[in-house]
Amino acid sequence: MGGDTLSTPGFKRIRDQATGGGTTRATHGAEQRINSGLGLDPLVDPKGLPQYGPVRLSKPRFSMVDGVWQLTRGLPMAIETLLDTTGSMGGNVELAFNSLPLLYAMLTEGDNPLLGRYDPQIATAIFNDVQDRNTAVLARSQYEMAEKIPEQMAMLPPGHGGGGNGKEDPQYGLFAAAHLTAPTILQWGLLPYHFTVSDEPVAPTIESSWLKHLFGDDVFDRVRENGFDLEAGDHQVSAAIATLQTRAHAFFLQVPYGSWGGSGETNRVYAQWSELYGADHVVTLRSTEYLHYVEAIIIGLTEGVLDLESAVVFLREHGLDEEVAFELVESVAHIDLGAQARRDGFDAIPLAGALFGEKTDITPLTDEEAAAAMSAAASSGNAAGPNWV
Amino acid sequence: MTSLADFKIGKLVAEAPSYRLFIAQRNGEEQELLLQVARELEHNGTLDRAAFVLRKLKRIAGQFEAQYAKENPDDDRGVNYDRLFPELVDSFIAQDQEGRRVNILAFKDVDDIASMAPLSNLTTLDSLRAELPSSAWIMGRLLKLLALTHAAGVSVNLLTGNNVLIHPDRHFVVVLDWTAAEKHPGGVPLERCSEDIAQAARAVFTSIGGDPVTLDYPYEMGENGDEYVMLLRRLATHQEQDAYSAHVEFYRHVHQLFGRKFRPFQTLSL
Numbered sequence: 001m002g003g004d005t006l007s008t009p010g011f012k013r014i015r016d017q018a019t020g021g022g023t024t025r026a027t028h029g030a031e032q033r034i035n036s037g038l039g040l041d042p043l044v045d046p047k048g049l050p051q052y053g054p055v056r057l058s059k060p061r062f063s064m065v066d067g068v069w070q071l072t073r074g075l076p077m078a079i080e081t082l083l084d085t086t087g088s089m090g091g092n093v094e095l096a097f098n099s100l101p102l103l104y105a106m107l108t109e110g111d112n113p114l115l116g117r118y119d120p121q122i123a124t125a126i127f128n129d130v131q132d133r134n135t136a137v138l139a140r141s142q143y144e145m146a147e148k149i150p151e152q153m154a155m156l157p158p159g160h161g162g163g164g165n166g167k168e169d170p171q172y173g174l175f176a177a178a179h180l181t182a183p184t185i186l187q188w189g190l191l192p193y194h195f196t197v198s199d200e201p202v203a204p205t206i207e208s209s210w211l212k213h214l215f216g217d218d219v220f221d222r223v224r225e226n227g228f229d230l231e232a233g234d235h236q237v238s239a240a241i242a243t244l245q246t247r248a249h250a251f252f253l254q255v256p257y258g259s260w261g262g263s264g265e266t267n268r269v270y271a272q273w274s275e276l277y278g279a280d281h282v283v284t285l286r287s288t289e290y291l292h293y294v295e296a297i298i299i300g301l302t303e304g305v306l307d308l309e310s311a312v313v314f315l316r317e318h319g320l321d322e323e324v325a326f327e328l329v330e331s332v333a334h335i336d337l338g339a340q341a342r343r344d345g346f347d348a349i350p351l352a353g354a355l356f357g358e359k360t361d362i363t364p365l366t367d368e369e370a371a372a373a374m375s376a377a378a379s380s381g382n383a384a385g386p387n388w389v
Numbered sequence: 390m391t392s393l394a395d396f397k398i399g400k401l402v403a404e405a406p407s408y409r410l411f412i413a414q415r416n417g418e419e420q421e422l423l424l425q426v427a428r429e430l431e432h433n434g435t436l437d438r439a440a441f442v443l444r445k446l447k448r449i450a451g452q453f454e455a456q457y458a459k460e461n462p463d464d465d466r467g468v469n470y471d472r473l474f475p476e477l478v479d480s481f482i483a484q485d486q487e488g489r490r491v492n493i494l495a496f497k498d499v500d501d502i503a504s505m506a507p508l509s510n511l512t513t514l515d516s517l518r519a520e521l522p523s524s525a526w527i528m529g530r531l532l533k534l535l536a537l538t539h540a541a542g543v544s545v546n547l548l549t550g551n552n553v554l555i556h557p558d559r560h561f562v563v564v565l566d567w568t569a570a571e572k573h574p575g576g577v578p579l580e581r582c583s584e585d586i587a588q589a590a591r592a593v594f595t596s597i598g599g600d601p602v603t604l605d606y607p608y609e610m611g612e613n614g615d616e617y618v619m620l621l622r623r624l625a626t627h628q629e630q631d632a633y634s635a636h637v638e639f640y641r642h643v644h645q646l647f648g649r650k651f652r653p654f655q656t657l658s659l
Contacts, residue, residue: 263575308440333572
């Protein structure tokens, strides 16, 4: 799988491609595709590619070195953002796309990269309202590492609809995050990250008919293959979120209502989501303009790489003025600080360069084991050549 | 980078579910400090949050101070909100304490930490009660603090007698422990505001020898004492939800009842 990462020239190339050299939105092609009845690109279709199905995989990347497998970039840390693209939220993919280079830099570069120990693998998903016509109820990219991140972001068609019915339908994206995701970081006792961004409440029921429509008729078989004993039928979004929270540091990022709706509506939305997630996993966004900053500091604070003071400094180093930086940190100060750092095994995870006998091994080879394996590989490699006497 | 080696650590003075509190002095300095050490790693976030709240309050207090100075250039007394909560001198991870967080706290204008004592000591250790007019400045300071914290979107949630420290001679009041404080994104809900006010009033009611549960006051009330006790009862029973207006009204009543002159702190036997 190699060790490519997202570079600035790489992102610019994808951006120029997607935007026609800056003449249109990055998602224009995806929107045209949906509008002309072609549906979603298979890479972001929740059904998945035929050979992989609907489960999204996040796996470690290895290079073969002298007969053993070397972890090229650290353990895979999956980060998924599920974006509302209804109504006024329709610009969220564009925002996420344009802020991707800075988010990626905050996670991987500088003196204090927030996920410096890991190989960040980013997926983006969008949701709309089931009543919207000619939109994707759900689209979901793969977990990617380099230019494929923005490439697949550009394949997500925002809906701009919303039904005007006082709710949206992220529950299918939440079901997928909980039951149709296989992040291998779980095998090392750590949790990946999941963010849902919306300004509306969620419909409470995950309808089986929609699950089959979105993920394929065999969706419940796929869920079982992914390790869940789940009955076919309708389910509650509360149960899906509860499952998700055992498998991810999952947060709801609330966009407050704008000039219409007012604080009463905002409070109603907050009440529902904080009931579902717990108040310490709900964050009120100042504006989606700062989404990437908020995601970054949530990750940094959960990993224990940042504390509340250094988070302010970190945001200032990445371009924010002091007042905004302080306000953003304040908005996340109530989350479970250091939740990842307290998990068993946090200090003992393999790092980039660790050697493994098999790609599926959890424990790296010791120095002695690696030497023996490399020696054995070298010897067997000579078997084809002349045996000197 | 600060470490525990920078401090001379003295005796343990308090323990709480999430921390231990020691007297300390920075090496080579006279001022006494409080060293708040997380009990376990899982309490690091609690102390980090308390430190964050104290930094925020300091910032806001500074803004009020600057505004007051601008509006009252001839008055050098200032508003002194920052005397009502500890100053966060430093906050760091102590690598030699298994990575536990340490907050270093100081009290503004107080060099001798032992001169500040918990309000609850009055009744529980000293078998004394505060004279009614003497308790008024304690209640007034607490309402002043709540006006600040609620305006900043912070509820204190721990205004018990063991968390309110007083310097009787200088009429200082400090709320020490901010580990239960909460930041409310949309502003402190009214029921939390009234709970903070009620909790503070009950702590003061206890200090005057009253029963904080029944709000009975079994002693002779003296001149205007009955009106003052009624005022405390009103605060203690969630009838006030706005700390700022409660603060203004409280002092208006107290000045009418007991006058404005500074009264030395007086106690009576229980």
